[in-house]
Amino acid sequence: MTNGTNDYALSPEVAPALSDLLRRVREARFPLQTSDVDAGRRRQRSLDEQLTDYLMPRVADTSAPLLVVVGGSTGAGKSTLVNSVVGAQVSEPGVLRPTTRWPVLVHHPADREYFASDRILPSLKRVVRAETDLDEPQLRLVSDDSVPQGLALLDSPDIDSVRDENRRIARQLLAAADLWLFVTTAARYADAVPWELLKQATERGTTIAMVLDRVPPQANREVRHHLSGLLSEAGLGSAPIFTIPELQLVDGRLPAAAAFPVKSWILNLGRNPQARDRVIARTLTGALASVPAKVDMLAADVGVQEEAHQRLSDAVDEEFGECAQELARSLVDGRVLRGEVLARWQDFVGTGQFFRGLEPTVARVRDRITAAVTGKRDTAEPLEQAIENSVALIIREQTVKAVSETAVRWQSTPEGKALVDADPQISVLPAQFDAQVGRMVADWSAGVNDLVREVGQSKRSKARVLSFGVNGVGAVLMLVVFAGTGGLTGAEAGIAGGTAVVAGKLLDTIFGDQVTRDLAEGARTQLIERATALLNDYRAPFDRALAATDVPPRQAGVLRGAGDRLQEAL
Structure with a gap:
């Protein structure tokens, strides 16, 4: 104290330690509606008021x-x-x-x-x-x-x-x-x-x-x-x-x-200055001594916010990450080659007898396809459409799963439920979703045809591409992209596997082995990248909600550090 006869004195380090602590207390954020967030906010407000309205002014002037x-x-x-x-x-x-x-x-x-x-x-x-x-x-x-x-x-x-x-x-x-x-x-x-x-x-x-x-x-x-x-x-x-x-x-x-x-x-x-000093010293000493424990409690409250935000972020990363991996697998393991796609492939090459006549020569296949498309409207269109529809369906399934599973995990916690309740649209796909997927797949399909057109400019390939038609070769190339059969079982897997073999050999006769592999790999990579990007477009609402409720990293540790510095100064 600076007045009276009381010998009570403060270290010169106390005032800057309090100032730093006040800044850290005010920086602490409680944006998430965790079960105990109200208690944390009250503790923050109470500590802020004690520092602002009493401790800092009293430490600055003990004679006030x-x-x-x-x-x-x-x-x-x-x-x-x-x-x-x-x-x-x-x-x-x-x-x-x-x-x-x-x-x-x-x-x-x-x-x-x-x-x-x-x-x-x-x-x-x-x-x-x-x-x-x-x-x-x-x-x-x-x-x-x-x-x-x-x-x-x-x-x-x-x-x-x-x-x-x-x-x-x-x-x-x-x-x-x-x-x-x-x-x-x-x-x-x-x-x-x-x-x-x-x-x-x-x-x-x-x-x-x-x-x-x-x-x-x-x-x-x-x-x-x-x-x-x-x-x-x-x-x-x-x-x-x-x-x-x-x-x-x-x-x-x-x-x-x-x-x-x-x-x-x-x-x-x-x-009585001495009596006044004793009251001030008693209150100030008690108030300063009470602060470190309160800081620890506030840091614990802040830690709950950090952990809650991390849980929500992990849910988004895990659900969308798993769905992105599953999407990539399902686009190349043969699942696209099911139902309507196989039926349109059979129509494209002739009849159902096609699969019983694979053995003689690939030339026979080529002749049948050539006969089917030469001089007629592009008969590859139904096959292309079936492929595009199948790809779009798989993308839709995984996107719906990612969005819905993330929303379910969020809603299982108070803080996540509050975010979903505040923005219910976060858990559903917009009305334009199917149209957006359709455009993306159609653009990819057109890109495949552009690859065929570009690579087919050599003298060796040009005539064969023209004889089949660019779209026809493009459709066959798309079948090779989906060559795996890990997602199919039974007879469907056998048919799809045979289809992939025949389609691959057919492309080999047009472009050669290495070019065919390069074309298929390039088309496959583009599809997976585009599909994954579209899937991740629909995690954006979750990411925006996380950004709006961002909790500064390590703020609990920063608070504890400020409390420790005050403790050392006392």
């Missing part, structure tokens, strides 16, 4: 006035007590609830600079008149000579107010207090909400004093004894207790005799 926050339940008489201590109506009491919407801070005129700036409670606008009709959060400053220099009284909104904003402000003010003067009544001192906040104040290190108002004379000893027991159980056994009997007010204030014990105690804190 002692701030006594008068808080408590609805109708406990907080404003009446403040007016009684000051000896003037500085805060408006009344029967309508809530009475105090925005806090009122009473200070000595010489201390105005400490409170007119945003040194503490920077989120509250400073006003000097009662402007409770304003929606903007505000702190009304009242200057009064009856308050000793070095001390300020702050009349807080109700901690259990019907207004959410009032409750939030009341908790924020608690975080800014050097001393919390908790006002309650004989009828309500055991309520749950006050004890929840008293517990938080204890964890935060705040010094606490109790004012038990409206105590019936016959119940004074019993109520005080019971309250003392509750305070001891809560670790607040040393907290002073002031009782005020149930009596009539005089000009809206407590009679002087009733208010004297608490009034003299508060005002003497302002007049």
Whole structure:
């Protein structure tokens, strides 16, 4: 401390450590609706407020006035007590609830600079008149000579107010207090909400004093004894207790005799530098000591966000990755050569007798195909269409599977379900999907024909390509692309295998072995690349949702590091 005789001192490393910690706390993100996200956000807000409204300004100036926050339940008489201590109506009491919407801070005129700036409670606008009709959060400053220099009284909104904003402000003010003067009544001192906040104040290190108002004379000893027991159980056994009997007010204030014990105690804190220093030192020491554990808890909350985001990301990678692999396999293992494709192939080469006459010569096959296409409309078109339809069906199956399985995995967790609920279209394919697949496959098919046309420019190949027709050779090349039979069984596999052998030998007679292999490999690679790219287009909505809820990497570790640096500085 810099005033009085107290020897309490802080390391010069504490202030920068707090500043760094505040930055890390504010950088922590909670974008995912995990099951415990609300607790994490509350912890972040509470720690932010404690650092911003109390620790940093108090560490920066330990000689600043002692701030006594008068808080408590609805109708406990907080404003009446403040007016009684000051000896003037500085805060408006009344029967309508809530009475105090925005806090009122009473200070000595010489201390105005400490409170007119945003040194503490920077989120509250400073006003000097009662402007409770304003929606903007505000702190009304009242200057009064009856308050000793070095001390300020702050009349807080109700901690259990019907207004959410009032409750939030009341908790924020608690975080800014050097001393919390908790006002309650004989009828309500055991309520749950006050004890929840008293517990938080204890964890935060705040010094606490109790004012038990409206105590019936016959119940004074019993109520005080019971309250003392509750305070001891809560670790607040040393907290002073002031009782005020149930009596009539005089000009809206407590009679002087009733208010004297608490009034003299508060005002003497302002007049006695040593006593004031002891309160500030006790609260500051406790507050600083409480921070590292809170940082660890916040880091754990942040770690849950990191793990949840990673789970969602892994689900997308795994489902789309597996479907991409399965798509690549199914496009080359013979599954395209099923049903309609085999039927159109038989039509293309002649009749069903074709497969029983494979043995004599490939030339016979070539002659049949030549006879089928020469001088007629391109009879390869039905075969090409059947191939394109079969390829499109396989792409559709794997894309639907990737999207639906990813959505199912997301919906199995609270955070993923929230993302899907926020954007239901993420789990379904758009209406234009089939048309997009059809265009992609048709473009690939046209590209295969372009390859045939380009490679077939040699003297050796040109005549044969022309005799079969570019589309006819292209259709045969597509059959070679799908040459495997791993996806087929039984007779269908045998027919497909025979088809691939014949198609391959036929192309060999046109281009030669190596060119045929190169053509098939090039066409196969293009198809797999295009199909995989289209599949991955439909992971984009999931990727956008992940990007919008991105959790900074290693933020939990960064927070713990900042907490450790503060611990070392203390």
